[in-house]
Amino acid sequence: MKLDKTVAGTGVAGLVLLAAAAWAPQWLVFLLALALAKGLVVLGLLLLMRTGLVSFGQGLYFGLGAYSAALLAHRGGLADAALMIVAGIASAAVVAAILGLLLARYREIFFAMLSLAFSMILYGLLVKSSALGSTDGFHVQVNRFAGVALAAGAERRVFFAVSVVIVFFTAWLLHRYLASHWGRVSAAIRDNELRVEYLGASVYRVVYANYIIAAALAGLGGALAALAVGHVDPEATYWTTSGEFVFIAILGGTGSVLAPFLSAAIFEALRTVASQYAPNIWQMSLGIAMLAIIMFLPGGLWTLLRRTT
Numbered sequence: 144m145k146l147d148k149t150v151a152g153t154g155v156a157g158l159v160l161l162a163a164a165a166w167a168p169q170w171l172v173f174l175l176a177l178a179l180a181k182g183l184v185v186l187g188l189l190l191l192m193r194t195g196l197v198s199f200g201q202g203l204y205f206g207l208g209a210y211s212a213a214l215l216a217h218r219g220g221l222a223d224a225a226l227m228i229v230a231g232i233a234s235a236a237v238v239a240a241i242l243g244l245l246l247a248r249y250r251e252i253f254f255a256m257l258s259l260a261f262s263m264i265l266y267g268l269l270v271k272s273s274a275l276g277s278t279d280g281f282h283v284q285v286n287r288f289a290g291v292a293l294a295a296g297a298e299r300r301v302f303f304a305v306s307v308v309i310v311f312f313t314a315w316l317l318h319r320y321l322a323s324h325w326g327r328v329s330a331a332i333r334d335n336e337l338r339v340e341y342l343g344a345s346v347y348r349v350v351y352a353n354y355i356i357a358a359a360l361a362g363l364g365g366a367l368a369a370l371a372v373g374h375v376d377p378e379a380t381y382w383t384t385s386g387e388f389v390f391i392a393i394l395g396g397t398g399s400v401l402a403p404f405l406s407a408a409i410f411e412a413l414r415t416v417a418s419q420y421a422p423n424i425w426q427m428s429l430g431i432a433m434l435a436i437i438m439f440l441p442g443g444l445w446t447l448l449r450r451t452t
Contacts, residue, residue: 149399156401157311163231164173164304175416176303179310179406181391182362185403186317187357188392193321194353195248195333200258201388203265204235204358206380210275211235213283213375224302225289228309228366235362241354247351250336262380268379269377280376283369302370307345313360320356321400325349371447390429394436396443406444 163175184205191198208231215230216222246257257318270278285302286293293301320326328349331339350410369375378384395406413432417425440446 148399150315151319152401153311153314153318156404157307160307161304164300164307169299172299172303173371174411175408176299176306178301178411179306179404180364180368180371181388181411182407183310183313183367183403184361184388185391185395185407186314186400187360188323188388189397189400189403190360191355191357192392192397193326193333194329194355195336196350197255197389198258198357199255199385200260200262201357201361201391202380202382202385203258204239204366205239205365205384205388206262206269206375206377207235208232208362209379210269210365211362212366212369213281214275216283216285217281222283222285223287223290223412224285224305227285227370228363231362231366231369232359233362235365236355236359239358242302243334243351243354243358247347248257249427259382259385262385263382266377266380266382269380271312272300276376278377280374280378282374284373290441299371302367306367306371309363310345313363314404317356317360318400324339325352327386329353354434375380392435394444396440396445397441398445402443402445409444431446 160175160179164172166176184201188198188201212227212231212233215227221227242250242261246254249257257294269275275281286295286298288301288305321329328339328344329346332346332349339346365379368379391403391410394410410429414425414429417428421428436443
């Protein structure tokens with residue numbers, strides 16, 4: 144049986160990252176943990192973009208995942224990372240199941256702007272809520288995973304290793320989904336929605352399901368980000384955060400489920416270096432990188448790897 148290159152590449156990358164969890168310096172573990180968390184959000188965007196949709200409101204579910212996980216520990220007294228991750232996924236999926244009933248009916252700019260509007264509504268609620276820390280947010284400390292107490296100082300490395308395992312299986316599952324019947328129908332919807340309806344498939348049902356999957360991935364990413372940072376604030380739901388996810392999606396392209404994580408790592412590294420050496424113009428540096436990608440690599444950085452293989 145022929146070995147799938149994507150699965151093999153994901154496995155190799157996972158082993159390298161697991162080694163990094165044990166031996167890499169703390170700053171690198173932190174940067175990679177954020178990249179994996181954001182990569183999961185962009186993985187959901189990849190699914191939507193393959194369906195012909197672009198969401199400017201994934202910050203809604205990223206923030207929901209982060210706040211749900213943090214509140215479980217901060218207010219509920221359940222400071223267990225495994226439960227927090229489940230809470231982040233569940234809250235995002237439930238909200239998406241409700242909002243998706245409306246959003247699955249819209250396309251193009253209407254879908255993008257409606258998703259952005261819902262994200263900004265949550266941002267406004269969080270900013271006005273003093274019980275949730277208002278604009279400052281609140282810290283969260285977690286030292287348990289699945290009922291096992293973690294040694295002091297080892298929490299971030301353990302959470303990062305858990306993130307690596309979760310990312311591996313999530314990317315593998317989405318890879319299988321994209322190769323399935325519904326995954327192929329998603330690409331057909333992007334190319335010719337009317338013809339898909341004539342063939343008897345339910346476009347609404349596929350878009351609705353994909354929207355919930357993308358939201359659940361964003362909620363998962365938000366929960367992992369909350370564990371990595373140890374702090375949540377309304378900035379996670381702001382439009383600039385959603386814009387970052389779209390930027391990362393364009394940077395990597397939609398050619399592979401590995402592209403979101405590669406581009407997220409490059410984005411975090413680029414932003415860290417640019418903000419350190421050019422703190423006043425780092426956003427301009429990102430803008431220049433975006434223009435270069437659009438002009439010379441419209442298919443994203445992943446096309447470079449495809450050309451060399």
